[in-house]
Amino acid sequence: MKDIVIKMLKDRGVNLLDIAKLVYDLQIKYGPLTMDDCLYSINKVLEKREVQHAILTGVVLDIYAEKNLLPEPLLDILKRDEPLYGIDEVLALSITNVYGTIGLTSFGYLDKEKLGILKDLNDPKNGVHTFLDDLVAGIAAAASARIAHSKKH
Template sequence: MSKPKLLYNREEMLKLNIEVLQNRCNVTVMDIATIAHQQQSKYYKGVDIKLCIESVEKILTFRDVFHHIQFAAEVDRLAEEKMFKGPIQDILYYDLGLFGLDETLGLDVARNYGAIGQTNFGDIDVNKRGVVARLNEDGKKDGVVHTLMDDIVGAIAAAASTRVAQVMNEDLALENPSYQKISLFDLKNSKKGK
């Protein structure tokens, strides 16, 4: 008996994540990028949606995010099919407000971009922007469970939003005429000269 495939490269993870988001909850990269774009447009004029799309796609290649998406999609599906036993079935099925594991998973995804990523996730989670609002509303319909996935989608948007801000700030720093870009090799060579 051959061992099942357990490890995936970045390209495979991106492809599988896009498929799961589409098939499980009808969410596209553009849906998530739109949330990141809206969030960052409050702070920066001229945010390029292409940068938001690139940021979402980058995050969808992270191994931890891959595990979060795959796990959340399956837990929601199993709850939807009423496959759990005991109190957890109803807690997941009806998305109990006091159940905090969905937010904990979301915070873990947003944590890829530090405290600002987590703050951005809190904003998206509370204000239910874009597709997150649709997932939240759909999850209230009988027979539909998005208990974990609405938070995962919001967290990906938050991480992407934070990455957009970081890239834009790096671009602003490069505009400073006194800024001198150096590489690790430059630092290594300067230590040798001492």
């Protein structure tokens, strides 16, 4: 299933290197780090079944909204990325929760700042990515937290 979600991400315009850049930005100030470290951590996060399920669910909802296959008022809410909807963030937080509160704070930072690929995903002209932007931020935050937890202090 990991290969399926990686393909889903790629089909929606996100590759693992895009996510690795976010992880790198989150963790580089805390010690030596390579892009390979970031990619390794992302791959470990993507091995988790609950992460795979969150990605599958969110990406499919985005695709269905883009194709007008959802009922109203949900269709309009997702197409507009309604700020008070919040379910997109809740789904992404299920990813960050796997690695504790550091993932939560990193997710909040990424969600607010819209760094890298997140900026592109938030542009409505690039399609409906109501869930995907938060899922990508969740993956990056979890991978970053995983790295932080692995460092010896």
